[in-house]
Amino acid sequence: MTARALMIQGTGSNVGKSLLVAGLARAFVRRGLKVAPFKSQNMSNNAAVTPEGGEIGRAQALQARAAGLAPHVDMNPVLLKPETDTGAQLIVQGKRRGTQSAGSFMRDKTGLLEAALESYHRLAAGVDLVLIEGAGSPAETNLRRGDIANMGFACAVRAPVVLVGDIHRGGVIAQIVGTQAVLDPTDLERIVGFAVNRFRGDVSLFDTGRDDIARRTGWPSLGVIPWFWEAWKLPAEDMMDIASRRGGACKVVVPQLERMANFDDLDPLAAEPEVTVEIVPPGRALPGDADLVLIPGSKSTIGDLAYLRAQGWDIDILAHHRRGGHVLGLCGGYQMLGKTIDDPLGVEGAPGKVAGLGLLDVHTVMSDDKRVTLTEATSLEGGLPVQGYEIHMGRTTGADCKRGWLQIADRVEGAASADGRVLGSYLHGLFSADGFRGHYLSRLGYDSSTQYEDSVEETLDALADHLEQHMDLDHLLSLATEVPAR
Secondary structure, three states: OOOEEEEEEEOOOOOOHHHHHHHHHHHHHHOOOOEEEEOOEEEOOOEEEOOOOOEEEHHHHHHHHHOOOOOOHHHOOEEEEEOOOOEEEEEEOOEEEEEEEHHHHHHOOOOHHHHHHHHHHHHHOOOOEEEEEOOOOOOOHHHOOOOOOOHHHHHHHOOOEEEEEEHHHOOHHHHHHHHHHHOOHHHHOOEEEEEEEEEOOOHHHHHHHHHHHHHHHOOOEEEEEEOOOOHHHOOOOOHHHOOOEOOOOEEEEEEOOOOEEOHHHHHHHHOOOOEEEEEEOOOOOOOOOOOEEEEOEEOOHHHHHHHHHHOOHHHHHHHHHHOOOEEEEEOHHHHHHOOEEEEOOOOOOOOEEEEOOOOOOOEEEEEEEEEEEEEEEEEOOOOOEEEEEEEEEEEEEOHHHHHOOEEEOOEEEOEEOOOOOEEEEOOEOHHHOHHHHHHHHHHOOOOOOOOHHHHHHHHHHHHHHHHHHHEOHHHHHHHOEEOOOO
């Protein structure tokens, strides 16, 4: 089997590349092709866990699902998980390699292109088409040297590139024409066309703009793609993509932590018609009429706990509980709910011990042993099946762990307060299980009416239909070229 490849790059971050790759993957699979997504380097704290126990960006996991494949570490061989403004955890082919400052990462990417190429060729060996997603923008000329995410990778594997601009943020003609103006001739040779994404209104109104881009660049237009209104139903990867979702009377309030991670736990709740998910930004108090305050995962638990306190949200959470409200902490949020968090090895920064919110009688000790695994569990109340994943560093113990509420193999997971209104667990993804989510919402006094996993599949099909209508997919496929031998 000789695979072909096509790369989608953007004029900037968050222009919709990930969603386009997911939709194209589903569309081409429906045409009988075996398709695999690939992103050589990604930056995200919303990681997915693969069956072999590795980490990749959640966007690549969604793209794999769109392609009918299990997620694999080769789909995203280099993953950066920001821990501070200037440092990130480095994941290579699914495994944690350590933490690097931004400066040292830019100076030394030893072995990363080689790892990306190894994964790429291994992935290509078993499929008909590899859809490669770029990162950020190729117009960031200061990052071109040593680049493994955009034109550096495209040139290394001789992949054709489609450049995508985002008209929603304005200036799309300048985005695309300006990108051409700053690229080197070698990089320009890789570009085979452009597309304009996220148009609102009558697409024909942009005909002259589309034609002007084509005239100025010499590149063919591969489509002007209207806004896909159902995108919110798909798991988001970037924190920029999460937003409040107005639904029914059940109000779930989520403090927007600075290093929020694995916030896909919110997606199934947001899909429920009776549930309103309110993401509270910094500088605002948590509303007093919440049914549930959900503290999400964090890439830097101690740092985000300090951030939470700086916003006054600790006072709001304690007041919410005193009023009879429910509190749920997941992963890092679970650790924050305890009495203490001890980091003797300095896993998250300087060694030290801090007080938690004290709503659970548990204590957490951080360690450099990272647990990354897909997990099947059963709720102790109701015996409901749950499938999720664990991705954390640290161990939590204490009296409230005796009231754990999930059974995982031969161990009990989680902790609960004596009044049952404060719960914590390391298990992400538990709300994707319709039965468990319905049971949990019933405890808050509300009904569930959504088949979440079915709705994700339906949305991926609708996305593929959307791209079939607004892009020339036959032309697009004809632009894909054979993956060269290694």
